Amino acid sequence: MHSLKFLQQFISNAFSDAEFVNEPLQLYEPIAYTLDIGGKRLRPVLVLMSCDLFGGEINKAVYPAMGVEIFHNFTLLHDDIMDNAPLRRGRETVHQKWDINSAILSGDTMFVIAYEYVAKTDPELLPQVLNLFNDTARKVCEGQQYDMNFETKSDVVIADYMQMIRLKTAVLIACSVKLGAILAKASPQDAEKIYDFGIELGLAFQLQDDFLDAFGDTNKFGKTIGGDISTNKKTFLFLKAFELAREDTLLKLTNYYCDKEIDRSKKVEEIIRIFRQLKVDEITRHEIENHHQKAMDIFNSLHFESGKASEMIGLMQEMLGRER
């Protein structure tokens, strides 16, 4: 079993070795820039680790794994246009550094490149791999649409939110681990199960992201606290708080969210105080733990050589324990 560290280095090298710059430069420079920012490469590592878990050769999974990562970065690029975000991972977004047209077209091209990498698969497995990838890509688009709809929809409930993050975030995590299983020729039953494992892991991962926005340690989290709060984003925390708040607290919460004059840091501070008062922090932790446990239960029902579990469990810890 390859270590998490080895797989991270392996995928990082694969990206360093790949050449994304080409003619016309105006098209390819934003792509190279986007893929150079890096990030944790969680999804391709999940592909490789799942492949390894089921006894597959990681060399045969590296291109499809890169395809998943390129697809993920394409969605971030287009999402950043739609969200009008100036920064991503501390660097200027493509539409900010270049322009919207560059961001649209470079994104489209990244999407094609993602398919090119996915296509570098054992021909025998290609139909299955391509169907999984298409299904995932469509769901991620649907998730992004629901996320945008929620901005103006006033009656969003937690069930809607969970469905949205399932589509927008969890299915790509699930796709990653299932892809690894398919490439390792795991049984269809195990491939389905590890997909469900990925869904639970993905839900926990997104809820953790929501949690850290309010309760994380800025130094370790790498983002400013309260980004979701100050933009009135309808996260799990927000929806849970509105579900639980009564009378005075509900009034205060509503006022803080509607008041456009209020100082940003005061708003963040006050809302976090209300979250704590309503025990939204504990409830969210519990919800994360719940999905983490479901993921573990599915994981433990999979068929792989004993002694191979530790690296995946370590990666789950890393994904879900980023504040610790």
Add this chain to the structure above:
Amino acid sequence: MHSLKFLQQFISNAFSDAEFVNEPLQLYEPIAYTLDIGGKRLRPVLVLMSCDLFGGEINKAVYPAMGVEIFHNFTLLHDDIMDNAPLRRGRETVHQKWDINSAILSGDTMFVIAYEYVAKTDPELLPQVLNLFNDTARKVCEGQQYDMNFETKSDVVIADYMQMIRLKTAVLIACSVKLGAILAKASPQDAEKIYDFGIELGLAFQLQDDFLDAFGDTNKFGKTIGGDISTNKKTFLFLKAFELAREDTLLKLTNYYCDKEIDRSKKVEEIIRIFRQLKVDEITRHEIENHHQKAMDIFNSLHFESGKASEMIGLMQEMLGRER
């Protein structure tokens, strides 16, 4: 051999039978709207006709053929955002009728749907089909980037322009006929040749489009005359005129293109007059004929049952003789 008319009806029925509306409606309504506008469905008809030509079953080609058409419509949708175009085929563009975010995300989703249709291919042929489709999609993006670059580039020459339309327009026509050949299990030699045929046909088709912008009959062409001229688009006609104009004529041409105060219809009229004076109309006709002839020569070297040529020749006539 199926007739052109039959194949047009066949593909039109296939689109009518397909269901593109789904949840979330905000995502899928713009897609259904875009695909409902229709157009001539030239590319999927080319797929089916090429498949039929090489003795394949059109039933097995209909989904990939639809994939090509959906991809084409996706590129138009995103191009319209980039070009800030308010109308397409006489109807409001998606970003105009909805908004830019809808147009970006619905476009992305259409791209996925295109791949879903392409994936509905004989598994044995899928690797070849997918590689062709990826290669084509990437080149179309490159072509669009060159087209955008040309807007601000002052030293564009005809060779640059021909390379741009090869990428932006001709490769998708070439992909269509090659796809039909692959699906009919034509020989690799014939598949390559019909691709080259498609390139020549595609170049002639785009040059014809340029020609009709200045010299077409509005009633038959379906567009306003002089659209390219009034937007200073660097078409074959524009570049050829600047290549040939000397002294007074060059000065006049430059003035008309730089003068922002000039009345639109006067500008179009005067520039068409200069085009005629420089024989740009004859030269363009000759260039179209040249690529048409190259296409015919390649076509005549293909191996298919005698008596099957007439429908493809008829379609070429229709594509290249839209003013007649």
